[in-house]
Amino acid sequence: MSDPRLASLTAAVPGLHLKTAPDDLAFYGRDWTRRWTPAPLAIALPDSVAQVKAVMAWAHANGVAVVPSGGRTGLSGGAVAANGELVLSLERMNKVIEFDRVDRLMTVQAGMALEALHNVAAEHGLIYPVDFAARGSCTIGGNIATNAGGIRVIRYGNTREWIAGLKVVTVSGELLELNRGLVKNSSGYDLRQLMIASEGTLGVIVEATVKLTDPPPPTNVMLLALPSFEVLMEVFAAFRERLQLEAFEFFTDLALKHTTAHGALNPFAEVYPYYVVTEYAAGDEAAEAAAMAAFEHCAGQGWVLDGVISTSVEQAQQIWRLREGITEAVARYTPYKNDVAVRISRMPAFLARCQSLIGGAYPHFEVVWFGHIGDGNLHINVLKPDGLGQDEFVAQCEQVTKLLAQVLAEFDGSISAEHGIGLVKKPYLSSTRSPVEIALMQSVKRALDPQGLLNPGKLFD
Ligand code: FAD
Ligand code: MLT
Ligand code: ZN
Numbered sequence: 001m002s003d004p005r006l007a008s009l010t011a012a013v014p015g016l017h018l019k020t021a022p023d024d025l026a027f028y029g030r031d032w033t034r035r036w037t038p039a040p041l042a043i044a045l046p047d048s049v050a051q052v053k054a055v056m057a058w059a060h061a062n063g064v065a066v067v068p069s070g071g072r073t074g075l076s077g078g079a080v081a082a083n084g085e086l087v088l089s090l091e092r093m094n095k096v097i098e099f100d101r102v103d104r105l106m107t108v109q110a111g112m113a114l115e116a117l118h119n120v121a122a123e124h125g126l127i128y129p130v131d132f133a134a135r136g137s138c139t140i141g142g143n144i145a146t147n148a149g150g151i152r153v154i155r156y157g158n159t160r161e162w163i164a165g166l167k168v169v170t171v172s173g174e175l176l177e178l179n180r181g182l183v184k185n186s187s188g189y190d191l192r193q194l195m196i197a198s199e200g201t202l203g204v205i206v207e208a209t210v211k212l213t214d215p216p217p218p219t220n221v222m223l224l225a226l227p228s229f230e231v232l233m234e235v236f237a238a239f240r241e242r243l244q245l246e247a248f249e250f251f252t253d254l255a256l257k258h259t260t261a262h263g264a265l266n267p268f269a270e271v272y273p274y275y276v277v278t279e280y281a282a283g284d285e286a287a288e289a290a291a292m293a294a295f296e297h298c299a300g301q302g303w304v305l306d307g308v309i310s311t312s313v314e315q316a317q318q319i320w321r322l323r324e325g326i327t328e329a330v331a332r333y334t335p336y337k338n339d340v341a342v343r344i345s346r347m348p349a350f351l352a353r354c355q356s357l358i359g360g361a362y363p364h365f366e367v368v369w370f371g372h373i374g375d376g377n378l379h380i381n382v383l384k385p386d387g388l389g390q391d392e393f394v395a396q397c398e399q400v401t402k403l404l405a406q407v408l409a410e411f412d413g414s415i416s417a418e419h420g421i422g423l424v425k426k427p428y429l430s431s432t433r434s435p436v437e438i439a440l441m442q443s444v445k446r447a448l449d450p451q452g453l454l455n456p457g458k459l460f461d
Helices: 004-012 022-028 049-062 112-123 140-146 191-195 229-242 255-260 285-301 312-323 324-332 344-362 390-408 428-429 434-448
Strands: 017-019 040-046 064-067 084-089 097-100 105-109 163-169 175-178 204-211 219-226 247-252 275-281 304-309 336-341 366-374 379-383
Touching: 004 040, 004 049, 017 022, 017 049, 022 040, 049 064, 049 084, 049 163, 049 175, 049 204, 064 204, 105 112, 105 163, 112 140, 140 204, 163 191, 175 191, 204 304, 219 229, 219 285, 229 247, 229 275, 229 285, 247 255, 247 312, 255 275, 255 312, 255 324, 255 366, 275 285, 275 312, 285 304, 312 324, 324 366, 324 379, 336 390, 344 379, 344 390, 390 428, 428 434
Parallel strands: 040 084, 064 084
Antiparallel strands: 017 040, 097 105, 105 204, 163 175, 163 204, 219 275, 219 304, 247 275, 247 366, 336 379, 366 379
């Protein structure tokens, strides 16, 4: 603990857990992007709201920058600490505070893992429906700070829909109690919503009161094989018309190549160019018949070439692994990730434009396409070839992203559907937000954090 500021911090916050070992600095200073070299001052691991308040009061008084940190599964560099910041990890604050059966609300500390929240909700016969593959490691605080989406947005919406209250510590160490679980509250600006997707730049989320709901009826999972990109939205429309969809996700043969190499099982004997995983309510015969009707309609049109319906929970999980395993399967190629969105109705035209842009742009790179197509959200991952330096690779990808950002602006789309802006998408914020909007966001930032100490350099400069 050579930096004299750390002695002052431990004196100001008695009992605070602090980590300064080089391995810890490297581990807590980065997220899944692996693009920046971690270089934090230290890692503070408070175990109470009182300690978070004291850490922030100390940082404020001493002009020390702070990076709020959850599970560091982020894909936009939001939790990266590469400039001597103090990482404020919420990992020790991971407990349930309260469950209210009448309100159907659960209050938890922000460092709780998403999967742990799923499990405690299930103990009460309810669900917290935000869900995605990082569930075991990402935290509720991180989900809120990024307004995380995932595989069930089509049915339940983003994280934003499920937050009934927040406790947030301000940059100077004061505690805000926002909305307090109210259903109705028209008493001025909704600061709770302002904190959602603020990426740690406006305050430290310490507790969240989340809404819970009934579990869905029994569901089936279907894997579909498609001949072309062009029919994707036709298949989506046919299924959405006939079924209560819980999920509708797509990926390409290249994605399947990587997930199967990573242990997922392909139920088809043949390889097809495109795939859809859809989960739908299938509690009765009418729903089963509707699913068959949707499949047969699509097959009759030539939009679907093959299909498999899960007949057991295990098989459903195996099908999901083909889709959910993509991020981990391609991680070793340090992919350049695009996370773009347009209105669903504009998806067919947008897909065509993306294909002609991206198709020719990366002749020497593998490009893996997948995403939450039923939400208008496309993930385009460019894989770094072995042997090409990371800086050169990113520089080449950025040239294409500049063009993609222009297309997005034309389509009134978003450069970040669900991962956040962080460091990765900062140069492209203006493709999605107008100059006036960005100036207003900067004013909000200055009002809440005049010295720019909370997650500096993220979202915008
Ligand atoms: P971190 O990465 O630690 O932080 C993310 C941001 O939130 C940072 O800006 C950080 O400063 C801020 N932050 C964290 N905690 C707090 C807090 N308590 N108070 C204030 N700010 C805070 N994302 C999706 O939306 N949909 C997906 O389908 C999806 N799938 C994924 C699959 C995999 C395998 C992986 C690795 C990631 C996936 N992600 C997905 C991205 C990531 O999991 C989400 O962005 C998640 O919400 C990040 O949570 P975290 O706790 O890891 O946050
Ligand atoms: C996903 O949809 O699988 C996630 O957003 C993760 C990713 O884009 O890699
Ligand atoms: Zn996603």
